[in-house]
Amino acid sequence: MLTAEQITNILESEYLLETAPSIDEKTEFTHISYNSNDVRANTLLFIKGYFKPEYLDEAIAKGVTAIVALDSFVHATSLPTWSVNDNLAAMSVLSMAFYDYPQNKLALIGITGTKGKTSSAYMAYEILKVATGNKVALSSTLMSITGPKPENQRRAHLTTPESLDLFMWMREAVDNGMTHMVMEVSSQAFKMERVYGLRYNVGIFLNISPDHVGENEHPTFQDYIEHKMMLFDHSEQIVLNTDSQHFSELIEHAAAAVPRDGLWLYGQYDEEDNRADVSFETVAANLQGSKFMVREENQQAGRLRIGGQYALDIPGDFNESNATAVAIATRLVGADTEAIKEGLAVVQIPGRMQMMTSKMHGTIYVDYAHNYASISALLQFVRKNETVDQLRIVVGAPGNKGVSRRPGIGQAINEGADVAYLTADDPQYEDPAAIADEIQAQITADTVVVKREMDRTKAIEQAIREAGPNDVVVLAAKGLDEYQKIKGVDTPYENDWVVAQRVVAELEN
Structure with missing residues (x-):
């Protein structure tokens, strides 16, 4: 619980307060939230990120009684408002106080x-x-x-x-x-x-x-x-x-x-x-x-x-x-x-360096490696510790984030892989094929074969089916994630480990 007086005092002590509302100092808030869908009676709502003022109407009906917001948002509502110069810092210091440090x-x-x-x-x-x-x-x-x-x-x-x-x-x-x-x-x-x-x-x-x-x-x-x-x-x-x-x-x-x-x-x-x-x-x-x-x-x-x-x-x-x-x-x-x-x-880390072997299609690794440093280290480790005929990797890169890692993924492939299957990895609002283009631009070695399949499940199936008994297949970046982020939606996905297990079972049965 927080009172209006405590909120004002905490924000002032952290030099975050611009203006405080005219509200009874003893007013109590028994719930805090930054999500207008997570509201109940006597809720203090933090306005962060992109927030449409019209969302407040429904939140007020559910029980929001005051808000903490940047000064630029204050004019959008008549609710009692603590105007702050840093809404994210304010949410942190008030949250730790609400939960009693x-x-x-x-x-x-x-x-x-x-x-x-x-x-x-x-x-x-x-x-x-x-x-x-x-x-x-x-x-x-x-x-x-x-x-x-x-x-x-x-x-x-x-x-x-x-x-x-x-x-x-x-x-x-x-x-x-x-x-x-x-x-x-x-x-x-x-x-x-x-x-x-x-x-x-x-x-x-x-x-x-x-x-x-x-x-x-x-x-x-x-x-x-x-x-x-x-x-x-x-x-x-x-x-x-x-x-x-x-x-x-x-x-x-x-x-x-x-x-x-x-x-x-x-x-x-x-x-x-x-x-x-x-x-x-x-x-x-x-x-x-x-x-x-x-x-x-x-x-x-x-x-x-x-x-x-x-x-x-x-x-x-x-x-x-x-x-x-x-x-x-x-x-x-x-x-x-x-x-x-x-x-x-x-210790075992889910989705990290998980390994399975098949009778005729080599060894399969599943790992969350997702940038130059981690993919390069993983490929070098496999080279050092396995007798490998062909080292194959299935990999992509996320959309709308980490753009700088795409050339690095290509560089790691260029240095350590024999066959690369470029595919989707949380493309969001970008075209996964365009992301693959950025990765492929850094794969210049004549010894590396590049294949493209934007359906990640199909790319994994292809990589394992084409692998020989002394090959290693690395499934990089997605690990045990059970979704693909596509156009703002967490779209269900089996996960790399489950796909690999299914493909190996089908091949061996």
């Missing part, structure tokens, strides 16, 4: 990076499940989990949810007895102020490479990296990858944000040039997982007491890097070494 009762780990956020979040989640007796919540690209019961698990629609939803789920997590929470934090979360006013006990910065530049996202790469680095400014301690691109810029910002004993550097072991506090090195690896050694390289790292050998139940040296970051972060919020070992040994 649940973040203060949770040990928070925030994870950002161009690739690896979801895998790392699930690793941290599994470790902390062991360490806390299953008292950890999760906010990821795939799922929001606020407790142990099925009704506490939801499919996610944003990497980081809207601030109102985030604080509502945090409150639900606290009420369910959760003591820790792991969050993916996207650059858009900072740009759109979904985490405005939130601080993390530990922030993990995995890596950075060009992505999310284009319409409706970041205008430039510099804007992208600056919003990523905002995690540094909102974390008590920072875990940073020394192997990341743009490390000099990252370390400069991180070092200004926290003292040195709150900055934890990790990276791949390098005997000649090791800047890391904690390093990792592969001991053994195959297509099912790996064993790797973690070393504490200095006195600061020795305080962690996490050195030793670990087993990871998902493949790829890039996942060993993520696991090392997570080991540091979870240790900083109370996990012991045994919990870290147990969590990493059993």
Whole structure:
């Protein structure tokens, strides 16, 4: 619950208030919303994004009694209105107050990076499940989990949810007895102020490479990296990858944000040039997982007491890097070494590096890899660990977002694949064939065969049917998504894993 007086005071204290309505200070609001369809009696409605004034009529009839809006919207209604200079920041600070600041009762780990956020979040989640007796919540690209019961698990629609939803789920997590929470934090979360006013006990910065530049996202790469680095400014301690691109810029910002004993550097072991506090090195690896050694390289790292050998139940040296970051972060919020070992040994990420084999049509991987960095790493990993006659990839790119990643997808194919099946991947309002043209423009190697089929199901069927017994087929980007975003509608889709399973069963039966 919030009173009118509390709303005014909070907005004034955050320098967000332009004008307050003439309303009884004791007026109570027992529900808050940013969706005119989610309204009940005594609702405070936040006006965000594109909102037609006529939508208010129906919302008022359902129980909206006041709104928070930018000054430009105020003239559209006679409702009591708090006029603010930043409606998204206002929604965040009022939402955390409405739900009684649940973040203060949770040990928070925030994870950002161009690739690896979801895998790392699930690793941290599994470790902390062991360490806390299953008292950890999760906010990821795939799922929001606020407790142990099925009704506490939801499919996610944003990497980081809207601030109102985030604080509502945090409150639900606290009420369910959760003591820790792991969050993916996207650059858009900072740009759109979904985490405005939130601080993390530990922030993990995995890596950075060009992505999310284009319409409706970041205008430039510099804007992208600056919003990523905002995690540094909102974390008590920072875990940073020394192997990341743009490390000099990252370390400069991180070092200004926290003292040195709150900055934890990790990276791949390098005997000649090791800047890391904690390093990792592969001991053994195959297509099912790996064993790797973690070393504490200095006195600061020795305080962690996490050195030793670990087993990871998902493949790829890039996942060993993520696991090392997570080991540091979870240790900083109370996990012991045994919990870290147990969590990493059993972790599975839905739709990440899922593998099936067929009798006559090779090995099929399903993965959410969706940009140059992740697709390139995946293809290189397969080349390194498989005997491959032909490496085939089925891939597309989303419409109306991430335009900058399309050439990178083509470049990754050019460097690592033998056959590419270009297809649809959430085309939205764009023509998937035109998107495929942008990807194909970067595939210049004579050794790469390009095929085009805009029906994703048919493209997967074709790729698997044409694969030989020693081929590998990579189904990239969609993972377990059960829809295609087409013209603003989430259109039902089996998902890549289900399609692959069905095709293999048909071929083998």
